[in-house]
Amino acid sequence: MPYLSLAIFLPIVCGGLLLAIGRDDQKHAVRWLALVAAVASFLVTLPLIHLFDTATAAMQFVENQPWISRFNIRYHLGVDGISMWFVPLTAFITVIVVIAAWEVIDTRVNQYLGAFLILSGLMVGVFSALDGMLFYVFFEATLIPMYIIIGVWGGANRVYAAFKFFLYTLAGSLLMLIALIYLYAQSGGSFDIQTWHKLPLSGTAQTWLFFAFLAAFSVKVPMWPVHTWLPDAHVEAPTGGSVVLAAIMLKLGCYGFLRFSLPIAPDAAREWDWLIITMSLIAVVYIGLVALVQKDMKKLVAYSSIAHMGFVTLGFFIFNELGVSGGLVQMIAHGFVSGAMFLCIGVLYDRVHSREIAAYGGVVNTMPKFTAFAVFFGMANCGLPATAGFVGEWMVILGTVQYDFWLGGVAATALIFGAAYTLWMVKRVYFGDIANDDVRALTDINGREFLMLAVLAIATLYMGLYPKPFTDVMHESVTELLKHVALTKIPA
Amino acid sequence: MNDMNWLAIYPEILLLVMGCVVALADLWVTDEQRRPTYWLTQLTLVVVGGMHFYYYDAGVTTYAMQGMVVADSMGHLLAGFACLATLITLVYARPYAASRDMLKGELFILSLFALLGINVMLSANNFLVIYLGLELMSLSLYALVALRRDHAVSTEAAMKYFVLGALASGFLLYGLSMMYGATGSLTIPEVFDVISKGIPNKAVLVFGTVFVVAGLAFKLGAAPFHMWVPDVYQGAPTAVTLLIGGAPKLAAFAITVRLLVEGMIGLAVDWQQMLVVLSVMSLLIGNLAAIAQTNLKRMLAYSTIANMGFMVLGMTAGVVDNSTVWGANAYSAAMFYAVTYVLTTLGTFGMIILLSRQGHEAEEIKDLAGLAKRSPWFALVMTLFMFSLAGVPPTVGFYAKLAVLQALVVNGMPFYIGLAVFAVAVSLVGAFYYLRIVKVMFFDAPTDTAPLAAPADVRFVMTLNGAAVLVFGLLPGGLLDLCRHAIRQALTT
Numbered sequence: 001m002p003y004l005s006l007a008i009f010l011p012i013v014c015g016g017l018l019l020a021i022g023r024d025d026q027k028h029a030v031r032w033l034a035l036v037a038a039v040a041s042f043l044v045t046l047p048l049i050h051l052f053d054t055a056t057a058a059m060q061f062v063e064n065q066p067w068i069s070r071f072n073i074r075y076h077l078g079v080d081g082i083s084m085w086f087v088p089l090t091a092f093i094t095v096i097v098v099i100a101a102w103e104v105i106d107t108r109v110n111q112y113l114g115a116f117l118i119l120s121g122l123m124v125g126v127f128s129a130l131d132g133m134l135f136y137v138f139f140e141a142t143l144i145p146m147y148i149i150i151g152v153w154g155g156a157n158r159v160y161a162a163f164k165f166f167l168y169t170l171a172g173s174l175l176m177l178i179a180l181i182y183l184y185a186q187s188g189g190s191f192d193i194q195t196w197h198k199l200p201l202s203g204t205a206q207t208w209l210f211f212a213f214l215a216a217f218s219v220k221v222p223m224w225p226v227h228t229w230l231p232d233a234h235v236e237a238p239t240g241g242s243v244v245l246a247a248i249m250l251k252l253g254c255y256g257f258l259r260f261s262l263p264i265a266p267d268a269a270r271e272w273d274w275l276i277i278t279m280s281l282i283a284v285v286y287i288g289l290v291a292l293v294q295k296d297m298k299k300l301v302a303y304s305s306i307a308h309m310g311f312v313t314l315g316f317f318i319f320n321e322l323g324v325s326g327g328l329v330q331m332i333a334h335g336f337v338s339g340a341m342f343l344c345i346g347v348l349y350d351r352v353h354s355r356e357i358a359a360y361g362g363v364v365n366t367m368p369k370f371t372a373f374a375v376f377f378g379m380a381n382c383g384l385p386a387t388a389g390f391v392g393e394w395m396v397i398l399g400t401v402q403y404d405f406w407l408g409g410v411a412a413t414a415l416i417f418g419a420a421y422t423l424w425m426v427k428r429v430y431f432g433d434i435a436n437d438d439v440r441a442l443t444d445i446n447g448r449e450f451l452m453l454a455v456l457a458i459a460t461l462y463m464g465l466y467p468k469p470f471t472d473v474m475h476e477s478v479t480e481l482l483k484h485v486a487l488t489k490i491p492a
Numbered sequence: 493m494n495d496m497n498w499l500a501i502y503p504e505i506l507l508l509v510m511g512c513v514v515a516l517a518d519l520w521v522t523d524e525q526r527r528p529t530y531w532l533t534q535l536t537l538v539v540v541g542g543m544h545f546y547y548y549d550a551g552v553t554t555y556a557m558q559g560m561v562v563a564d565s566m567g568h569l570l571a572g573f574a575c576l577a578t579l580i581t582l583v584y585a586r587p588y589a590a591s592r593d594m595l596k597g598e599l600f601i602l603s604l605f606a607l608l609g610i611n612v613m614l615s616a617n618n619f620l621v622i623y624l625g626l627e628l629m630s631l632s633l634y635a636l637v638a639l640r641r642d643h644a645v646s647t648e649a650a651m652k653y654f655v656l657g658a659l660a661s662g663f664l665l666y667g668l669s670m671m672y673g674a675t676g677s678l679t680i681p682e683v684f685d686v687i688s689k690g691i692p693n694k695a696v697l698v699f700g701t702v703f704v705v706a707g708l709a710f711k712l713g714a715a716p717f718h719m720w721v722p723d724v725y726q727g728a729p730t731a732v733t734l735l736i737g738g739a740p741k742l743a744a745f746a747i748t749v750r751l752l753v754e755g756m757i758g759l760a761v762d763w764q765q766m767l768v769v770l771s772v773m774s775l776l777i778g779n780l781a782a783i784a785q786t787n788l789k790r791m792l793a794y795s796t797i798a799n800m801g802f803m804v805l806g807m808t809a810g811v812v813d814n815s816t817v818w819g820a821n822a823y824s825a826a827m828f829y830a831v832t833y834v835l836t837t838l839g840t841f842g843m844i845i846l847l848s849r850q851g852h853e854a855e856e857i858k859d860l861a862g863l864a865k866r867s868p869w870f871a872l873v874m875t876l877f878m879f880s881l882a883g884v885p886p887t888v889g890f891y892a893k894l895a896v897l898q899a900l901v902v903n904g905m906p907f908y909i910g911l912a913v914f915a916v917a918v919s920l921v922g923a924f925y926y927l928r929i930v931k932v933m934f935f936d937a938p939t940d941t942a943p944l945a946a947p948a949d950v951r952f953v954m955t956l957n958g959a960a961v962l963v964f965g966l967l968p969g970g971l972l973d974l975c976r977h978a979i980r981q982a983l984t985t
Contacts, residue, residue, distance in 0.1 A: 019872070068891075070972035071898065111868075133894070137885040144879060147927070151935045152864075159935055163927060170884075170923055174916040177894070178901060182909065185902040 003047050004061050004077040007087055008125045011041040011094065015117030022110020031102060034113035038098045041120065042091040052084055054472045057480035059130060059194070060084075067134070071184070073191050076131040081477030082258050082328065085470060086127040086251060089335050092459075093247045094120035097240040099452045100343055104239065104350055105153060112153060115145040116240060126252050132180045132191040135259075136173070139216075139252065143169055146241065146249065154236040161229075161236035168229040172219035176260075179212035183264070197263040197484065200491040203271075210268035213261045214276075220253025223276075223313060224283040227306045234302035235355070239346030242298065246305050247339035251331045254312045258324070258481065262316065266485040269317070276317040281410050283310025288417030292424070297348075297355045300425055301341045304381060307414060308334050314411060315396040318403040319485060324478045325471055326395025332470060333380075333388035333463055340377040340456040344370070347449055348429075352438045357428050361435025366442040371430045373445075373453040378426040380460050382419040388463035497556035500563040503543040503571065504611050510536040511604040518597030526595050530586060533600040534579060537607075541575030544568045548974075553981060555617060559679055562617040565978035566827070570746050571614045574739040577834050578607050581738055583953045584842040585731030587946075591849070594639050594729060602639075603735060606632035610743040613750075619668045619678045622747050626664070626711070629743065630657050633736055637728040649727025656720040660710030667703025670696050671755075680755040687758035698762050704751055705766045711744045714804055715773040718797045722781075725793035726855070730848065733789060734841040737796060738834050745803065745830040753810065753823060754982060760811035767808045772914065774801025779921040789855045791925060792840060795881060798922055799837075803829040805915055806896035812903045820983055821902065824976040825895035831975065832880075832892045832964065839877045839957040846870065846944050846954070860929060862938025870944055871933045873958035880961045882926040883919055888964035893919065895972065 014037035022030040053060060059078030067075040079087060097116050105112045122145070125138035143166055151162035184191055187199050201209070219226045230250075234242050262269050284307050291303035308330065315327030347370060348363070349355055364371040380387035383394070393415065401408030434440050445453070463470065498505070514536070518529045545568070553564040582603060589595040609629030616622040634657065638650035672678055674693040675686040691697060706717060713721040725733050752763050778798025785791035806826035810819040847854035854860075864871040880889030893915075900912040946954070964971055 068967075068969040068972065070969055070976060071894075108864075111864075137890070140885045140890070144875075144884060147930070148934055151931060159931055162931070162935070163924070166927055167920065167924060171920050174920060175913070178897065178909070178912050178916060181894070181898050181901040181912070184898065185904055 001047070002063050003044060004079065004087070004124070004128045005063055006044040007041065007048075007091060008077075008121045008128070010044060010121070011037060011091070011117040011124075012121035014041070015114040015121070018110045018114035018117065022114065024108060024110070027106070027109045030110045030113060031098075034098050034117060035095070037117055038091070038095040038120070041117070042088065042095050045088040045091045045124075048079065048084055048087055052473060054081070054476065057081065057476040062130075067131075071133070071191065072189050073133045074131045075134060076192065077128045078130045079128050081474040082481070083127045083255065084473055085328075085332050086248070086255065087124050089332060090120055090123045090127070090248050093244060093335060093339055096339065096343070096452050096456065097243055099448060100243065100346060101240050102448055104346070108152065112149070112240070115149050116244065119145040119149075119244060123248050123252065127255060130193050132183065132193055132196065134191075135193070136177060136180055140170070140173060142249065142252070146245070149241045150233060150237045153238040154241070156236075157232070158236040161232040164229045165233040168219055168226070172216040172226070175212045176216035179209050182209065193259065199264070200489050201265065203267055203490050206265035206268035206489065207271070210261055210265040210272060213256065213265070217253040217256040217261065218279070220256065221250060221309045221313060222253070222306060223279050223310070224287060224306070225279075227283070227287070230306060231299050231302040234305075234342075235296060235298045239342060239349070242342040242346075243339045246301070246342055247335040250305060250309055251335065254309065254316070254327070254331055257313065257316050262485050263481060265489075267488050267490055269485060270319070273317045273319070276313055277407065280310040280314035280317070281407070283307055284314065284411060284414040285417070288414055288421065291421040292417065294421075295357055297345045297357055297425065297429070298342070300357075300421060301338060301345065301381075304418065304421065305334065305338050307418065308338070311393060311396050311411070311414065315399060318399055318407075319482060320399050320402055321475075321478055321482060322395050322402065323399030324482065325474050326392050326399055328392075328474050328478070329395060329467060329470055330392025333392050333460070336456055336460045336463065337377055337380045337387075337389050340373075340453060340460070341381055343452060343456070344374045344377060347445060351442055354438075357425060359436070360429040360439055362433045362439055363430045363442065365434050366439060367444045369450065370445045370453075373457060374430060375426055376457055377460070378422045380464070382422040383415050386461070386464045388460045388467075390464055391467045496558065497554060500554045500556040501561060501615070503540045503547075504608065504615070506543070507536065507540050507604065507608045507611060510540075511601060511608060514604060515597065515601045518601065521597070524595075525590065526597065526600070529597055529600050530582070533582060533604060536604065537575045537579040537582075541572050541579065544572035544575065548572065548978075560618045560621050561612075561615045563615055564981055566746065566749070566982040567615040569974060569978045570742045570827075570831075571611045573831055573834065574607060574610050574614070574742050577738040577742070577838060578603055578735070580838050580842070580953055580957065581731070581734045583949055584734060584838070584845050587950060588729070588731045588845045588848065592640065592729065594731070596639075599636070599639065599731075602632045602636050606636070606735065607739060610739050613743045614746045616747070616750060617680050619672065619680070619751075622750065623661070623665060623668065625743070626661060626747070629740060630661065633732075633740070636732045636735060637724065639732065640729055643729075645727045646729060649724045652720055652727075653724045656710065660707050660717070663703050663710065664707025667700045667705075667707060670700030670703065674700060680750060683755045684757070687756060691758065697759065701756060701759055701763050702766065705763055705770075708744065708748050708751065709770050712741070712748070712800045712804065713797055714770040714800050715777040715797060718774065718777065721797055722790050722793040725796070726787055726790045730789065730841060730845050730853070730855070734838060734845065737792075737837050737841055741800070741834055742830055745827060748807065749823060749827075749979075749982065752807075753819070757811065757816065757819075761814070764808045764811060767804050768911070771801040771804040771808065772911075774798060774804065775915060775918045779918045782925045783921065785925075786857055787855055788844060788857050788859070789841075791857065792837070795922070795925070796837065798918070799829075799833050799881070802893065802896060802915060802919075803833065805911065806899050808911070809899045809903060809908055812905060812908070816983075818899065818903050820976060820980045822899040823983070824972070824979040825899040827975040827979060828895050828972055829892040831971065832888045835957070835964070836877050836880045836889060836961055839873065839954065839961065840881070842950075842954055842957065843870065843874050843877070846946050846950065849945070857929065857932055858939070860932045861936040862941075863933040865938050866941060867944045870946075870954070873954060874933060875930050876958050876961050878926040878929050880965070882923040884923070886962070886965045888961050888968060890965065891968040891972070
């Protein structure tokens with residue numbers, strides 16, 4: 001069975017169908033149809049988890065067909081331990097997003113849900129593409145639905161945010177396009193990523209390629225100092241947009257480092273690792289401090305995402321297994337936790353229509369069930385042991401200490417900042433006395449909201465208590481990658 | 493090579509005859525809607541286009557009219573597309589013309605003759621034939637721009653177009669006469685032979701090349717010879733803008749290949765430098781000036797300049813270090829760019845036509861406001877066109893840009909890689925103003941809530957046009973192969 005093709009095209013086709021036939025006077029039918037499509041798209045990714053062979057680093061579920069023969073571009077899909085988990089994760093988050101939008105989105109419902117389904121398929125495509133150009137096509141195409149989602153259903157300043165999001169990302173990825181074509185020329189006419197992994201390249205060429213890829217992926221991650229689009233995009237995006245952005249889209253950039261930068265330009269990666277490590281640590285420490293002073297909840301979580309992504313890139317560029325696996329685990333965990341954090345903000349926003357921390361206070365008195373979830377996810381966000389947030393951070397810190405004790409020390413401060421900004425926000429929003437009439441009038445979460453938060457809570461808890469299924473899948477691929485990166489590709 | 497070989501130019505003869513037949517028949521048409529004229533024209537276009545596509549893969553290059561014209565894959569393919577483009581243009585143009593008192597026989601007859609001129613250029617094997625075709629096309633287009641005689645802006649545009657066009661023709665003719673002086677021949681293969689045997693009079697030849705390139709740049713609308721483009725695009729009735737922006741671009745590409753590549757590849761080092769300057773300036777001026785426009789037609793005119801710059805960029809990478817191994821790759825990339833650009837641009841101008849109604853010219857960007865609420869389907873199609881022009885996958889515009897960039901980077905020369913980076917950087921600027929259109933359509937509130945009124949045939953063709961942009965984006969392989977095959981054949985003979 002071509003599971004990967006199904007995982008990509010089932011949501012895209014369903015999304016296209018929703019766009020074509022859905023009308024605003026049949027909102028209910030549209031919602032159910034989208035839910036069925038999202039669940040079905042998630043179900044077809046489950047065999048990947050089941051049938052994945054953890055004993056090999058080779059690509060699995062490979063599909064390889066010629067696509068554009070003129071440039072030898074192939075429809076080449078496959079996943080290894082690095083990418084496998086992101087396929088079900090993407091489909092899973094899409095189900096949550098459809099549920100989250102249920103009553104909240106009331107205008108152009110079919111377009112909203114259709115855009116998310118298409119986006120979901122495209123992102124699965126990014127994670128499973130093994131052809132450079134196929135990767136690029138999916139990578140770029142994700143911009144279109146997101147641009148529209150932010151621009152149509154976003155907040156007051158949505159147009160600015162949508163443009164900034166699109167142009168920032170496009171600027172980075174166009175340089176990558178040149179890099180891809182250059183690799184195509186150097187490899188004698190192949191866009192195959194695995195061929196590129198083996199391709200010998202001179203030191204200068206590797207450096208240029210490394211920076212071209214860095215331009216694309218650092219914007220997407222986003223890394224300090226090209227992170228400024230993210231807070232804008234998050235603040236203006238509708239809840240679903242924020243969830244997908246934080247949970248999946250940021251991971252596209254991190255994934256790109258592992259699939260392109262490290263294996264294609266290993267010598268340059270080793271030479272410039274200090275740069276990435278510095279940028280990551282700045283993200284962890286400085287952005288952590290920036291998060292502390294935010295007045296807007298969404299902005300706070302957005303900055304917290306940047307800090308967490310700093311951990312991921314730090315883990316990747318210390319070149320040991322704890323670091324890389326830790327980064328990967330952190331990516332998945334952040335998918336659950338940040339998604340949930342944005343959903344919590346969405347729950348409050350739907351009721352009070354404010355994201356200001358100052359507009360709340362004492363929510364626990366009127367929404368006890370909701371507060372339990374919110375506090376739990378807050379704890380996970382600051383890396384409390386037994387939650388998913390802890391595992392990745394702990395592995396990365398351990399790996400960093402192995403690499404250099406003092407760097408490890410700096411990285412560990414992130415736990416302190418993380419705890420500080422998250423808990424301070426939790427205190428101000430949820431605890432204390434009821435601050436105003438808006439809060440007094442709040443009603444606790446309904447069954448639908450309970451369901452989506454509970455599912456994410458279970459996932460977060462499960463991953464925190466028993467991360468072995470995740471790390472087992474990664475182990476072989478990560479070891480293989482590190483072996484590959486340690487060898488020079490410069491022709492003698 | 494020295495016989496008449498009428499068979500090879502049947503499509504052109506048919507087009508000429510039918511042009512005359514339509515002109516005569518139209519005298520007896522009393523129908524206000526000009527239905528017989530319209531359908532006869534469309535039938536002609538279908539048959540002529542069909543013949544070209546049918547002859548496309550004849551496999552051999554044949555010469556006719558004693559070596560004056562050539563029938564090869566490139567000519568047939570581009571002619572087929574030119575017929576198709578004219579056909580689509582007329583479908584879009586008819587309702588627009590009808591509501592503006594322009595639906596006269598002249599519209600169809602002049603379109604047919606313009607197309608004949610284009611086809612003559614496409615199959616020219618001789619400098620004078622190129623000139624002949626060029627003038628036939630240009631004179632028809634001048635008249636078409638002025639079709640609304642009582643409309644001051646149109647008349648002004650026609651005047652500008654005519655004066656500058658005549659100047660460009662003069663440049664071209666002057667350049668060609670110098671080429672003749674230096675090589676002693678007007679026939680393209682003979683000029684090629686003379687140059688490849690050793691350049692007799694390099695100074696005269698290069699001087700002539702400068703004029704030829706300047707003339708071509710005028711016709712392409714490449715900066716710094718782009719001045720007429722915005723004024724004419726804006727001033728001409730939108731239906732005629734559509735005609736100017738479509739098929740003639742294919743002809744301009746074809747004569748560039750015929751003159752520079754087939755005739756003067758030996759001087760590539762010289763004309764490539766000029767093309768680099770042209771394309772860099774066009775990309776800069778086109779993209780930067782487009783940002784400031786509030787008039788949609790004017791914005792698209794600057795976008796045309798930028799796009800022509802991108803296409804020309806593809807032609808600069810054909811000869812590297814005196815080696816022509818990259819030639820077929822580079823020129824076929826440019827050809828693919830030209831064909832797909834025309835496909836997209838037809839749709840965008842078609843959309844402007846759809847937006848305008850009786851007594852209201854929808855040419856401002858703000859006229860698109862809230863189109864997603866008024867007519868979601870057309871908004872979606874227009875979005876496809878915009879993303880295609882911006883070069884975002886999975887639309888066909890992305891592969892056009894990819895093909896050109898690939899042609900630049902593949903030879904591994906730092907200079908060309910630098911050009912590619914530059915092109916990419918200015919495309920980013922371009923993305924901004926195309927995105928702004930999408931923004932206006934989707935994010936802004938409509939000023940007018942009535943859905944677009946479009947006749948069924950326009951609706952159908954517009955949908956097909958949008959689908960083509962997407963389908964060629966998902967499966968561009970076939971068209972890419974066609975272009976490469978055509979260029980290879982043109983280069984080997």
